[in-house]
Amino acid sequence: MMGDEEYRKIRDYALKLLTIRPRSVYEIRSKLQLFLKRKKLQNKYSEKVINSLKENNFLNDGEFAKWWCQQRYEFRPKGKKALSYELISKGIDQEIIDRILSKTTRNMELELAKKVLIKKLILWGKLPELIRKKKISDYLFRRGFSTEIIYIVIDESCEKT
Secondary structure, eight states: OHHHHHHHHHHHHHHHHHHHSOOOHHHHHHHHHHHHHHHTOOGGGHHHHHHHHHHTTSOOHHHHHHHHHHHHHHHSOOOHHHHHHHHHHTTOOHHHHHHHHTTSOHHHHHHHHHHHHHHHHHHHTTSOHHHHHHHHHHHHHHTTOOHHHHHHHHHHHHHHO
16 A cells, blocks of 8 residues: 555656646656655656656657747747757757757748847947947857857848948
8 A cells, every 4th residue: 555655646746747837758757856855755656657647648758849949939039059958958869859940940040039139139239230249149149049040130130220
């Protein structure tokens, strides 16, 4: 009976984490390890819980990666490089990352870069052109955009002013 109780606690915690937001298998595994230590539970059920969550499609790294990218596109836009690094840190396989990011076209990434810059261009509008270009370049680079995208955005934003 004690085993059922431990399994239930681990499963309930994993489900609680998944109600907050989708997670990768790696994230759930890491969170469960901390939970097991904190609650002094045995580790023999965590993989069973993870496998059960996968079978019931509560855990799916491909779906998680799609969700993560969609969130980034809508709320905190970043370039492909930054998204790739974030997904790697979430334990997503490179194959899944490549498949998901391959759907992001050059034009989509260009639009994201422009969207990211809107507020900054207002701040930097009065700066000398060279300084403004440097600020745009640095900012977009930190946000994970490719140099190709950065150059296009710089050319377009400096034509307007």
